[in-house]
Amino acid sequence: MTVIEEPRTTIRSGTIGDSPVRPDGVAKVQGTYAFSSDLHADGCLFGATLRSPHPHARIVAIDLSAAWKLNGVEAVITAEDVPGQLTYGLIAQDQPVFAVDVVRYVGEPIAAVAAIDPETARRALDAIEVTYEVLTPLLDPEAAIAGGHDPIHPDGNLIRHQHIVHGDPSATGAVVVEGTYEIGMQDQAFLGLEAAIAYPDPGADGVELHVATQWLHEDQKQIAACLGFADEKVRMVLGGVGGAFGAREDISLQVHTCLLALRLARPVRMAYSRAESFLGHVHRHPATIWMRHHADADGRLVNVEARFVFDGGAYASTSSAVLVNGITMAQGPYACPNGMVDGYAARTNHLPCGAMRGFGAVQACFAYESQMDKLAAACGVEPAEIRLRNAMKTGDTLFTGQPVLNVAPVEDCIRETMALPLPDEPVGGTPLSDGSQDAMKLPGGAGRTADAGDIVRGIGWGVSIKNLMYSENFDDYSTARCRLADGVATLKFATAEVGQGFITIAAQIARSILGVDEVELDQIDTHIGSAGSTSASRQTWMSGGAVDAACRAARERLFEAVGTAHGIEPIRLMIEGTDVIDTAGDLRIPVVEASSGLTIDETIEYHHPPTEDLDENGQGNCHTAFAFVAHRAVVDVDPELGLVKVVQIATAQDVGNALNPLSVVGQIEGGIAQGLGLAVMEEIIQIDGVIRNGNFTDYLLPTFLDMPPVLATLIEQPDPHAPLGAKGVGEPPCISSTPAVVAAIRDALRQAGIDAPLDRVPVRPADICL
């Protein structure tokens, strides 16, 4: 059961504040929605990718001859067939389309084939002979930082080092707590695998690519550069996206698909399997974080020292931005006058890491929240109380020197979470009608390993801060067009709908601003300016802001037309419900009627205020805005067997203005599932640079049965800086839910007389029962 606010009965159906049915919802539930993996074209060929089996090796020779000889093989391509830029990347263009001379991670693309069917394509891959000279891989990020290892990439083994000094970094407190924390590599685990279909233009001087992605225009830019085309020669159309969570922000199969299609002048389709998907997209950075917190005797923070090491894997992706997010969040949602943070993003021969929901803030939060619990224990106060004493407020300053100008209701988040009821069910759950216990309510679940007498219940807290939108002087904007004619608004934008619900909210905005009921959504493609990425919890703010502004502009044109027709100053007009009304007279015209015969067309590019780069001391207003959340986890633990059952998560989240409360709750529940996964089961295991569990049998995701009830309170304090008062809500739920669950396990173990540090996530049975 989830607690949400009472239905807002005064809200017009389908407008802001309502929770209308998603336009894609019914089709997805019924199984008729076309995901990108469902795309097909008559006569299309099937592409496949040859990947490196070695984490680090020199390519001595590639023999394609046997592959070419197979019946049904139409194309075999390597780096030699890339007509444009040989590398790509979101921040640094350091990742090869196909490996040139050297491979740097297991799974790196070396060649691609197109064939008449997937099986023939796969056989062609088998027929390609690559001769390798295996090199010693660099797998230790500390070794990469130390500099003793030969560079594994021309750009060197250190992707970024950033230092932050704030206040008096030598300040000490009466209470000092210290710890080193590790976060494992998490997979985004979207269900809709990577897939695309490319249609070459006649003459092969352009291409149209339908693909599941998070950022059409960035893909377009990178693809065009590699193809040697002008950007406009690559037309991008969003394929149906089955989740993203950051994993679709980088290029995967886009360039390969286009290259094959252009080479053959035929449509080519590529689709990854789950095993290939694990190799084909970036993951959450594994990290090691050391922290030392100084506080006064009452637990008020005096100084935070920290050192972050992110393992970026073989290519840069967004590692430098993930690093900055992590280190600039080192103090957490807490006021602290002094700090010194050192952060490194290292290059290794592991899988490349990049964006994943939470983007550096997740790693930081596990460390600083574990520290806050240590501080609470050292000071003899409750975990919630130590957080209240230090809670950040609007106007407080980050270690970067940046003031937090947004609404910062950290204290409200904590207090509202505290106010949510604890589970009323006893440990082990209410007995079934025959007096037995429901195994699914106990740690171990269907394995029937526990009864209530074996279980200890713990409670833990996590509170977090997350920056919203892009940072560090990035020109972050979104574009939207609104056409209004005959009472119908038609919206156009390139905002990737990845399941987060933007297309629902966009229509709500249009209905609210324009007083229309009917809103049509144009195809999501690159026939309009960029919307930026569906990431960084930014689309409600940025693309919502663009749609809002475009609709407001269209409304002005409507008012001008109505004013002219009725001899009224447009400034006197407003929308009330679905009517245009004269605020100083009696005129009331339905929008449908007022817009009859008109064609209004407004396109707006919405930018947020500029941000700054960090200087060498990590000072600068590098972030745009911030959101906050608190989580309280209740966990039942079987200390003897090391098994856990998360019983309840209570949360109060700073959402600004909930444009669609049901979607907000959906984000909260989904984010908590990913946070729970990182806490107790999800980790990509790599040994010697090779994934050992690249499938959903061995990479454990939480199931529906592992999800606890979520009690959610939405802290609605509209942010004056946000276009609609609405903050992004996608990332915060997964950030502090992880440390809350781990803290609850520690709490339970303490009650059982076990002092387990649990300084690494995911927590495994072996960490508990030994």
Add this chain to the structure above:
Amino acid sequence: MTLSPVTSGYTRWDQSDRRLVSSDETEWFAGGTDLIPLARSGVLDLDSVVDIKSSHLERTVQRIDDRWRIGALATLSDLAEHEELTATVPAIAQAVSQSATLQIRHRATVAGNLLQRPRCSYFRDPSISCWMKGGSDCPARDGRNEHHALIDEPCVATQPSDLASVLVALDADVNIDGHDGSERTVPVAELLQRPVADRRSLHTLESGDVITSLEFTDPGTSRSTYLKAMNRAVWQFALVGVAAIVDIDDRHTVVSASLVASGVDSVPRRLTTSSETLTGRELTASSIASAADAAADGLTELSENGYKTALLRGLVQRSLEPMRGG
């Protein structure tokens, strides 16, 4: 190779054409829930498969006098849903219900469940030539072995079947049509053996042999249970599992006890000392503790799997505790 029904090597089984399966490159195919993923991932390079789903082999679950007979093609769901069997030997339904997902249980056969390949991630990596696949070393011994067996053997993969432990605890037999036309019956405990250098497999079946059915004696008034430790609520192979079949007389004395563990050995591991410790003694906290303490006798912890010892002891204790006092 990618296995699909259109593969040229796909054949439906005609009993008269037994020679089809007399090569190492040919596999029986029934549920296919393990075979197809292995073929798709490139671990098994199959020349051909012989489909026995629609063959004469039995799918029935029946009791004949005091013997239960389970056809080789019975699915895990058939067992889980068989009311009389579930009432008589709850451990069977418990073990199969805790295995895999419902979709897999609807498809996977009992015989196939016993013949699963190891879940070891090194074994399932087509680029690694581990000992089980004919190589010289077992990379798990000094590698990631959190999920591996507590044994000091050339291969430290576990036997992945939950059901197998219950069947061994029941002293069940398998009936086999041999590749040479002979018929034979062997205990499940003999079918499932630790691999050896010249038989790198978790079972002793030879190419061309086919399991036709399983049989076991109804355990009568004996109590049975199967507990399985997982760190997810459902759908996970056992970290450790314990099957217990215990016959207790009116005076609460253990007449016989058969405890078998999953997840700690490359076979369903009989916990012989624990079982013997209980026999002839009243089931008390003390005797249960003795059995639990003895559970890990003879097991060898590797670098990452020592926690399984605690799980094993805990599960032995918890499997027996509810049987006390009646």
